[in-house]
Amino acid sequence: MSDLVTRLRRHxxxxxxxxxxxxxxLEGSHVHFTAEQILERAVERMPELSRATVYNTLNEMVALGxxxxxxxxxxSKRYDPNADHEHHHLICEGCGLMKDVHAMADPVDxxxxxxxxxxxxxxxxxxxxxxxxxxxxAS
Amino acid sequence: MSDLVTRLRRHxxxxxxxxxxxxxxLEGSHVHFTAEQILERAVERMPELSRATVYNTLNEMVALGxxxxxxxxxxSKRYDPNADHEHHHLICEGCGLMKDVHAMADPVDxxxxxxxxxxxxxxxxxxxxxxxxxxxxAS
DNA sequence: TCCTAGCTTAGACTAGGTCTAAGTCAAGAT
DNA sequence: ATCTTGACTTAGACCTAGTCTAAGCTAGGA
Numbered sequence: 001m002s003d004l005v006t007r008l009r010r011h012x013x014x015x016x017x018x019x020x021x022x023x024x025x026l027e028g029s030h031v032h033f034t035a036e037q038i039l040e041r042a043v044e045r046m047p048e049l050s051r052a053t054v055y056n057t058l059n060e061m062v063a064l065g066x067x068x069x070x071x072x073x074x075x076s077k078r079y080d081p082n083a084d085h086e087h088h089h090l091i092c093e094g095c096g097l098m099k100d101v102h103a104m105a106d107p108v109d110x111x112x113x114x115x116x117x118x119x120x121x122x123x124x125x126x127x128x129x130x131x132x133x134x135x136x137x138a139s
Numbered sequence: 140m141s142d143l144v145t146r147l148r149r150h151x152x153x154x155x156x157x158x159x160x161x162x163x164x165l166e167g168s169h170v171h172f173t174a175e176q177i178l179e180r181a182v183e184r185m186p187e188l189s190r191a192t193v194y195n196t197l198n199e200m201v202a203l204g205x206x207x208x209x210x211x212x213x214x215s216k217r218y219d220p221n222a223d224h225e226h227h228h229l230i231c232e233g234c235g236l237m238k239d240v241h242a243m244a245d246p247v248d249x250x251x252x253x254x255x256x257x258x259x260x261x262x263x264x265x266x267x268x269x270x271x272x273x274x275x276x277a278s
Numbered sequence: 279t280c281c282t283a284g285c286t287t288a289g290a291c292t293a294g295g296t297c298t299a300a301g302t303c304a305a306g307a308t
Numbered sequence: 309a310t311c312t313t314g315a316c317t318t319a320g321a322c323c324t325a326g327t328c329t330a331a332g333c334t335a336g337g338a
Contacts, residue, residue: 050287055326071213076325090258099256103249107265115240118272119229126246126265133257189318194295215294
């Protein structure tokens with residue numbers, strides 16, 4: 001039983017076979033997939049699954065606050081099932097691979113009051129960029 | 140004379156009338172525009188300017204390292220002419236307004252070696268999110 | 279069983295961005 | 309001064325990611 005499915009069920013959200021496959025595909029990966037990659041993998045388990053259902057379902061999970069939507073490459077969104085723990089992202093500039101990482105400090109503490117321009121700052125996320133081992137070897 | 144134009148010229152990059160208009164439009168704004176917004180404003184000064192030239196020029200300026208490409212909303216890229224000073228961004232979750240801010244420390248120092256997964260980490264940027272004064276008042 | 283609301287589907291559509299082929303321009307060679 | 313060459317610009321076709329629509333399906337309650 002997927003932990004994400006458990007969390008989703010708490011919102012009284014109907015867990016249909018399609019939604020279960022999508023949630024499990026999302027959670028089963030340790031990297032962050034795009035919607036197309038999730039569709040591709042989910043279709044292996046449920047061949048008649050449609051693109052629209054994948055997009056609808058991902059958007060609903062984001063709206064419920066159980067999945068994070070990430071956009072770092074400007075091309076496609078990526079989905080992170082780990083919405084309940086504070087973390088940041090490490091992104092490969094070569095291949096787009098994205099991993100979760102944890103920093104030793106909370107960046108909100110490092111933004112002085114006079115740099116806040118009257119905003120209420122509620123959260124901060126760090127995008128670390130570099131090259132993954134494979135892309136280092138390739139270059 | 141635009142400072143961005145000066146920086147671009149140092150790369151032996153030809154400053155054509157189109158490129159000058161685009162660079163000046165980009166630098167003249169204190170918020171970060173999308174490519175379409177830049178086109179819209181630049182066309183007021185040079186009506187025959189084409190969409191392709193705006194996209195080409197923005198991409199070239201990014202490749203030269205003089206302009207930053209920002210993607211926070213997952214819909215369109217925004218361009219930041221201030222690539223030569225290390226800074227982060229403060230984003231309003233209500234209206235999308237984006238401002239430059241400066242933190243008191245470099246976040247790269249906060250990522251322990253065992254969290255780097257073999258990546259070479261070259262830079263890090265922080266996205267601070269919250270509500271701007273106008274959106275606080277509206278809610 | 280029938281109704282109903284919600285879910286899923288295929289495929290049309292949209293927005294943002296890229297590519298292509300043709301034309302224009304400017305600087306150096308003649 | 310004109311020619312050549314390579315870089316730049318253009319209009320519009322094309323591509324990709326994502327959304328919308330209309331129709332069909334499904335499960336649970338009356």
